Amino acid sequence: MIKLTLDxxxxxxxxxxxxxxxxxxxxxxxxDNYYKNKVVRYDSYVLDRICNALHCELCDIIEYTPDN
Numbered sequence: 001m002i003k004l005t006l007d008x009x010x011x012x013x014x015x016x017x018x019x020x021x022x023x024x025x026x027x028x029x030x031x032d033n034y035y036k037n038k039v040v041r042y043d044s045y046v047l048d049r050i051c052n053a054l055h056c057e058l059c060d061i062i063e064y065t066p067d068n
Contacts (some may be wrong), residue, residue, distance in 0.1 A: 004037045006061045011055070024053035 010020065017035050021028045028047050033039050034050065042062075051058055 001065045001067060002042075003063045003065070004034055004039065004061060005063050006036050006050070007035050007037070009056065010035065013054075015054070020050065020053060024049040033046065 002008045009015075010017065017031050018028060020026075024031070026046055030046060031050075034046065047058060047061075050061065052060075
C-alpha cells in the first residue's frame with residue numbers, strides 16, 4: 001500500500017499547506033488533496049514540484065507498505 005505522508009512532513013517542519021502551495025506553484029486544492037492523502041493517481045509533475053519546494057526526497061513524503 002502506498003500512503004502519502006506529506007502531512008507528517010509539513011507538521012514536523014512547521015510548513016503550512018499555503019506556504020507549500022506558494023513555493024511549489026501548485027494550487028492549494030491540489031496540495032490539500034495530497035496533504036489529506038485523497039489522491040488516487042499520483043502526478044509525477046506535482047510530486048517533483050513538491051520535492052523541489054521542500055528540498056526533500058520522494059521517500060520523505062511517500063511511504064510504501066507491502067500488502068500481506
